[in-house]
Amino acid sequence: MGKPFEPPTDRDGIENVDLKAALEERYLAYALSTIMHRALPDARDGLKPVHRRILHAMRLLKLDPGNGYKKCARVVGDVIGKYHPHGDTAVYDALVRLAQDFAQRYPLVDGQGNFGNIDGDNAAAQRYTECRMTEVARLLLDGMEEDAVDFRPNYDGQEEEPVVLPAAFPNLLANGSQGIAVGMATSIPPHNAAELCDAALYLITHPAATSEQLTNFVKGPDFPTGGIVIDSAASIAEAYRTGRGGFRVRARWTREDLGRGTWAVVVTEIPYGVPKARLIEKMAELLQERKLPLLADVRDESAEDVRVVLEPRSRTVDPVILMESLFRLTELESRIPLNMNVLVGGQVPRVIGLAEALREWLDHRRVVLQRRSRHRLDQIERRLEILGGLLIVYLDLDRVIQIIREEDEPKAELMRVFQLTELQANAILDTRLRSLRKLEEMALKRELDALTREKADLDALLGSESQQWTSIARQIRAVRKTYGPETAIGRRRTTLENPPDTTGIDFSEAMVEREPITVIVSQKGWIRALKSHVADLSGVQFKGDDALKLSFPTETTAKILVLASNGKVFTLEAARLPGGRGFGDPLRLMVDLDEGSEIVTAWAHRPGVRLLFATSDGRGFVTPADGLVANTRKGRQLVALDDPATTTHCVEVGAGDHVAACGENRLLVVFPLAEVPEMARGKGVRLQRYREGGLATLSVFKLAEGLTWPDSAGRTRTVAGEELAKWVGHRGTVGVMAPRGFPKSSRA
Known part of the structure; x- marks a missing residue:
């Protein structure tokens, strides 16, 4: 026998680690990293780290809305070099999405060049496209230079990046977010900014308002691609209350007369997130497989806008039934999930409702207001100190000039003679000779008076919660005016409507091409359907010693009822019965027939x-x-x-x-x-x-x-x-x- 196994000791330079504990620790670290730094948005600014870093890098490159464009490759390079140590493709894809007006309700990036399209085509390479920030992005960054938010070291400690943006725009709900983390996910559809501002203003005056009350302002999602939400108001309110649910979104269509009794359906808006090319391709496949019997052809006549033409099989087809059948089988109707799982306070992932989401944004805006006010107050106090020193020396300019010319240490002498602070003395020494005029003294006094009044206003603001909320409400009203319903970008695109009443329509019949068939059931329980109505069945072949049990004429749109000896009745779709070329299929493969039970009879319902x-x-x-x-x-x-x-x-x-x-x-x-x-x-x-x-x-x-x-x-x-x-x-x-x-x- 060999030598028994002995675990390595510390003298071997190897540390013993329990595999289970090591895996748990490392997987937990990976999960937390994914949740915190990649997949979930922050409830305050509605951004994930990659988007926040892109906007911060564009700010440092001075890509403001009024400035010129720069190559996207330049932005991507700064982002991955300074803040985001991941692949350039991932960063560029995120930047592209921020610029797509069919993906973002309020784009954060103004793109120049090919940034993809609603068909699902990819954007051009980053070396060909250019970008700059939009006004919405400027609002998100407003106050960054005024100590509005905290900064943290980047991945290598050589740069700093913002923990969160000031966010003067309700971005979390306005643009929405999607992400998949470890063990959790988020899916927030976009909403109308003006409605969110109205709800936020109501929440300021009614802090205890519930999500149900806020749905009086936020009617539902507002997708960049338009469409129609057909959910009831009660289900929408419940989704906003719990933070979980979904919205059924349908394409917008109209009936277009072509003359002489003919017509076509024109689809002008498709559901959010559905690539138009894929939608038409799937419809064409279903048409080829004869699963859309009411539809004759589908054409894409889109240019800048969406125009998908659907031709009916005949002019007698009801357009409502045609579209209802398409909604059931295609992505002309899709379900957009709602899962408001976000980082609350930038730390804790939690599913929140509409009211809490807006409250998180408002509380953040108050913190930003306080920090900017304190930052401005510090600047004013520093300037007032300097102004106080300058006004003192203006009373005896000759003495000041004499001290500067004759003393070896003029700063210390100025501080001693005029009882100045070091800051004041430095300001005097830095003053140019041409500023020592009587006119400058008067300007300094006016500046002193103005700053004193501003300081008093800021002190009053910081000391009054009501004044702070009034100031925040004023800012929100300004945003609402910019993105109100009367503006092109603020007009609601998605409407909320009730679907047509289709309770009396048999869609299983409407979606199958009506053809005559003859159903045959054999003695051993095999079933098949012959084309057309066949009266003479003498030539029909059966498997082995099997024989005809019963037959009856019907149509492909019918339902076939089958009675078993155990007292059960089963339902089969006539259109799904096997054809008459073979021997058919055993009924036992189509229904759950108990062992020992036999087929008694079958008939068309x-x-x-x-x-x-x-x-x-x-x-x-x-x-x-x-x-x-x-x-x-x-x-x-x-x-x-x-x-x-x-x-x-x-x-x-x-x-x-x-x-x-x-x-x-x-x-x-x-x-x-x-x-x-x-x-x-x-x-x-x-x-x-x-x-x-x-x-x-x-x-x-x-x-x-x-x-x-x-x-x-x-x-x-x-x-x-x-x-x-x-x-x-x-x-x-x-x-x-x-x-x-x-x-x-x-x-x-």
Whole structure:
């Protein structure tokens, strides 16, 4: 045997680390880094670190809205070199998105060149494009040079970057944000800035306002690509209250007359975040696969604006049904999630509601106001100190000049003679000779008076919370005026509307091309659909020793109901049945049929029909066919059975008024249909009583027209109403021997 394993000791220079603890520690560090420094936006300025660094770098490059453009490569280089040690592609992609007016409701970057388009095409390389900041970005940065926010060292400690921006614009909700972190994600759609300002002003005067109350101002998201939000006001209010939910957004369309009764649908706005090229490509694929039977063609006639033309299959198509079918199958309707998971205070990731999001922004604006005021106050106090010294020396300029000319240490002598501070003495020594005029003295006195008044105003502002909120409200009103509904950029683009009432429309039928078919079910439970209505089925082939069980004509738009011996009714879409070229598919693969159960019958569903169901032990009831349609593979349990009974018959009631039931003992009873109750499900009532055996045949007919059946020779025989007198009785009786030639068995 070899030497037993001994863990390395410290003398080997190796440290023993528990793998589980090391993985937990490192993964936690990675998760926190992703959450804090990459994926989640700050609730105060609505930016992620990469966006904040881009704007900070553009500010240092003096790319203000009124200045010229610079190459994007220059900006990206500064960002990755100074602040963001990641790939240039990631930084450029973030910069491009900030410039796209179809991605940002209020773009932060003014781009020149190819910055991509709504079709999903990529932007040109960064060496070809140029950029500068927009007015919105300037508002976000306003006050940076006035100590409005804290700075922190960059990744290598040689530069400083802002922890958060002053954010004079409600960017978190106005532009929204998307991000995926470790174990959490965020998705905030864009909103209208004017509505956010109105809600913020209301929140200032009503600090306890709830998210539900603020929805009186913020009606819903406002996407840069427009569209229509079709959610109810209650669901929107609940989403804003909890910070979680979603919005259903539809494309905006109009019906355009082309003359002579023809028309087309023109889509002018598509849902947010959906590339137009992908949308049209998917629609073309569905059209080719014949899954859009109401649509004949789709064309993209877009130029600067969106114009997608949809041609109907025929002029008789209802445009509302056409669009509703497209909304169900394509990205013309999409769901925009709401998950307001943000960094609160720049530290804690939390899901917040509308009111808390605006409160975080307002509280941040108050901190910025206080910091800028204190910064200005410090500047004023420093200037007042200098002005005080200058005014002192103006009283004896000759003495000042003499001291400067004759003394070896003029600063110290000035401080001693005139009782000046070091700051004042330095200011005097730095004063130019041409400034020593009487006019300058008067200007200094005016400046002193103005700064004194400004200092008093700032002291009053810092000492009064109400004055601070008044000042903040004034700033917000200015933003609202700039981005109000009367401006081109501030006008609401997304409307909130109720969708058309489509409760009476069967879309499963509307979205399938109507064609005649013949449904065939074999003895072993295989089903298929032959094209057109086929009367002669003698040439139909079956697998092995299988044979025809039943067939019926219908259309591809129909629903096929299948009755099983266990009392369940299953629903199949006729359009999805296998074609008639092969042997079809087993029904057991299409529905969840219990082991040991068999297929009793199948038929095409027709609304409004009433059906009589019966079991082998002679029980039955009537039920409406409309309640049998099920949307799942499990079907609908209709008949409750007592073991060993099975479900054996399903007969359409139609205009019949009497029921004929015949047992395996050849005894026949006829009774009024009114004696059979109508039920949604259950065991039913006794139709006929047996000493042995069970129910063999069942039919519903009009007594006045007589009972009709085919005999063994294929001829039709009828027993008139008056001749049926000896068989007419009540349900639950044994019955009388059936007439000659009456069939021995009928299962449907």
